[in-house]
Amino acid sequence: MSSSEDFKKAIDAGFNFSGDSILLGTAMYDKTAVEKTPVRLPLSMVNRHGLIAGATGTGKTKTIQHLAESLSAKGVSVLLMDIKGDLSGIARPGTENPKITERIQKIGAEWKPTQVPVELMSISNEKGLRLRATVSEFGPVLLSKILELNENQQGAVTIVFKFCDDHQMPLLDIKDFREALRYVTSEGKAQIKEYGSISPATSGVIMRKLLELEQQGADNFFGEKSFEVNDLLRKDNNGFGYINVIRLCDMQDKPKLFSTFMLCLLAEVYAKFPELGDRAQPKLAIFIDEAHLIFREATKALMDQMETVIKLIRSKGVGVYFCTQIPGDIPDNILSQLGSKFQHAMRAFTAKDRTSIKLVAQNYPETAFYKTESLLTEMGIGEALVAVLDEKGTPAPLAHTLLFPPTTRMDILTPEEQDQIVKSSSIAAAYNEEIDRMSAYEMLTKKISAPASEEEAPSTSKKTVVKEDDGGIDIAGTIKAVSKNPIVKQVVRDFSRGLLGMLFGKSR
Ligand SMILES: Nc1ncnc2c1ncn2[C@@H]1O[C@H](COP(=O)(O)OP(=O)(O)O)[C@@H](O)[C@H]1O
Ligand SMILES: [Mg+2]
Structure with missing residues (x-):
């Protein structure tokens, strides 16, 4: 030494x-x-x-x-x-x-x-x-990883995100995601034809895994x-x-x-x-x-x-x-x-x-x-x-x-x-305010009635909007109502980030 x-x-x-x-x-x-x-x-x-x-x-x-x-x-x-x-x-x-x-x-x-x-x-x-974080910020890739989904199930999650993105329906919390998944596997089935289909078994697994995450208190976190x-x-x-x-x-x-x-x-x-x-x-x-x-x-x-x-x-x-x-x-x-x-x-x-x-x-x-x-x-x-x-x-x-x-x-x-x-x-007060604004859940369960005025769709949207479908939901109408809200525009923009999976889709 x-x-x-x-x-x-x-x-x-x-x-x-x-x-x-x-x-x-x-x-x-x-x-x-x-x-x-x-x-x-x-x-x-x-x-x-x-x-x-x-x-x-x-x-x-x-x-x-x-x-x-x-x-x-x-x-x-x-x-x-x-x-x-x-x-x-x-x-x-x-x-x-x-x-x-x-x-x-x-x-x-x-x-x-x-x-x-x-x-x-x-x-x-x-x-x-x-x-808190919104489900759309999370993105399909990360959400699937957290839920421990296989490739097929991850595909289904991506379809739900894509559907909501195309129809400018904000996915804020788990309730939104659950409702969107339910919708595209029931009355909205026809609307996802171009992306693929989701079997009842697949949707069942995802629902079960969502429940598991919720039981740990995730609904407090998403939103x-x-x-x-x-x-x-x-x-x-x-x-x-x-x-x-x-x-x-x-x-x-x-x-x-x-x-x-x-x-x-x-x-x-x-x-x-x-x-x-x-x-x-x-x-x-x-x-x-x-x-x-x-x-x-x-x-x-x-x-x-x-x-x-x-x-x-x-x-x-x-x-x-x-x-x-x-x-x-x-x-x-x-x-x-x-x-x-x-x-x-x-x-x-x-x-x-x-x-x-x-x-x-x-x-x-x-x-x-x-x-x-x-x-x-x-x-x-x-x-x-x-x-x-x-x-x-x-x-x-x-x-x-x-x-x-x-x-x-x-x-x-x-x-x-x-x-x-x-x-x-x-900054705490602003974050602690409870907000549950119009998002996929409300839009799909028709809690919000279509607006009276006929305003232009927002310029951020270049996507084709499905008008009336067999489920009878006037998505175009509700989107116009939502888009007046400046926060919604932000969320709609955020979609693309989640979807591209900036980090998680491309990193490897
Ligand atoms: N750097 C330090 N300076 C002074 N006291 C310390 C220091 N590190 C530990 N202690 C003493 O040891 C106790 C236990 O330390 P703690 O950091 O809580 O341990 P651990 O996190 O490893 O369980 C502290 O309450 C403190 O009294
Ligand atoms: Mg310690």
Whole structure:
């Protein structure tokens, strides 16, 4: 083993960056903090994604908190998937305590409480801005993947989308999709002849799978007002990036909905954000706590989509960080794309544990300074084996690191504090308004009567419109009524995105 001086030299040289970076903590040698030997993460490498792993109680969530608040202070926006509900405290400044003081002294850096801007969000009935997406935004390809449909069934879904697109019927929620599917397999059969036909068995399977998704609460998620992902990128007056905390405490038993939501969000971010190139400063960092939930029930097809998105989203300036107990929880093809690793202590209770530890140790670069395998079980709380990329994109020295403590509150918010944040949000009210405007369901169940006036069809529509059909629905008439509404025009335009499947239809 080399001496402590050699160690300090190696770390100082390895983390001597010219560009902006985030201080992660101070390096440790022989399980002792070496003061003022900073371990850093270059900002330009944040979009190379990352992994935060370790046993329960070893400090993973605090690592997320520190990374998130540091990025915010650099003007980078953050999205936190708060599955256990223990991240909300990030919205309030921390208070110094003897443990923090001791840690800071060992690191040899300054600590002061910070106030970061936070938006609370939810995809269910938790407090916060409601995140929703319309079925048409989802598109036939992604919807089929989520429903785990075979090729034939996916064809049927595409027909429903095409039918609704051709007739400018917005598919907003699951109710719309269900009704459209019902319609084209019954009285509207003749109208889809040119695209093909849908057998009762196929439609039955799709209906059943829709029900399954609904039972996990997906009807809360599908609908309007559809979330504009650019709203994630807001900054406050001090130039701090917003930390958007999505409260997902009720997601633990709804893995399908969670993975649906994650994939939809990532796809949307990919579709909307402009290309920045690989070396750009990050725009957004996404942290997914309890990430194994996404993969628990995911099919191969869904995994492939996830892999593709993760690969492509990097050039949009977005970094995705998965947090989980064992790296093995993350599929290999995704794991291999994660540039930064924060490995907290692992527990060696069972034979299986010991196998995972060996495997994890083998995946770290050789180092003269540590015995990685034993270190993995011996690290203290709030310490991690840090393997990040340097500014050139090559691995920085492996560093056992005493991590910087969060400067925001390490405890959770009270319900009153949560209410206060939601109330003071400048965008939450607009998203939380309940809207159920005219869409496929209403149009097909004739809840809306045809308009009296004879206005021109909108210029966005170049499609032939079916007038009266044997089902007796005056689609042309209802479309004119809907098209007066400016939001509808937007949704109609959105159709083409879903249909082309921008990302999912063409990416491979
Ligand atoms: N970087 C840190 N600085 C100070 N205390 C920490 C740090 N990391 C962890 N801790 C302490 O350890 C406890 C557990 O950490 P937590 O992040 O919740 O673990 P995990 O998410 O791995 O279960 C925290 O409540 C805190 O007291
Ligand atoms: Mg945790």
